[in-house]
Amino acid sequence: MIDAADSTTQVTQDEDSSKRRQILEGARKVFMDMGFDGASMGEIARVAGVSKGTLYVYFADKFRLFEAIVEEESVHRGASNFSFDPDRDAATVLGEFGKAWIAVVCRPGGGSAIRTVMAIAERMPDVGRRYYECVLNGTISRLAAYLQARVEAGELAIDDCHLAASQFQQMCQATLFLPFIFQAEPAPSPDRVHKVIGSAVGMFLAHYGVKN
DSSP: OOOHHHHHHHHHHHHHHHHHHHHHHHHHHHHHHHHHHHOOHHHHHHHHTSOHHHHHHHOSSHHHHHHHHHHHHHHHHHTOOOOOOTTSOHHHHHHHHHHHHHHHHTSTTHHHHHHHHHHHTTTOHHHHHHHIIIIIIHHHHHHHHHHHHHHHTTSBOOSOHHHHHHHHHHHHHTTTHHHHHTTSSOSOOHHHHHHHHHHHHHHHHHHHBOOO
16 A cells, blocks of 8 residues: 555655756747847746746756756767667668767757757856767767677778767768758758768778778
8 A cells, every 4th residue: 555645755756847847848948949148037937837936946047957958968869769789780770870860960959959058068068068978979989889899790990989980970960960050951851861871871881891
């Protein structure tokens, strides 16, 4: 039998989590629409549908609120389900990863998140560092571990797998990421992504693939 006090505690925790989620979603929208400097706690409270008093119960200021959003983004993106099965061939895995990576960094709304982190990183270096380590470098490290497995399997010949992983990631972004992040172009079409990723995989394997 569940103790009444435990049940009440669980409800309270659920409500607290739900309210925090509500605030974060509202704040994310305000930051994406107005940028960090343009956002105010009053506007965040309005969009989130809570009072300013309630907002301040959860977050002392917009710096702490933005940091919480970046922390959540880092955990979520850092744990993205890129499939790096070491037993699968490089051409298949690299092609799938490239398309999945572009879907993450060029997704609608995603560009605003990256721009906002870049804009605030000088004032909040810990936030920028955390985002880089968890989302960007964390993904490169996972890809590097996969490449090392394919080196050991005799499919690839790479001296520095971390460098090679970073190179491949950058090749995947060529002509796609920068035009998108600077709002010169919309998110790339599936056909364009397919062409760019196919080229990146071909170039990577031409350089690092073991010649039979």
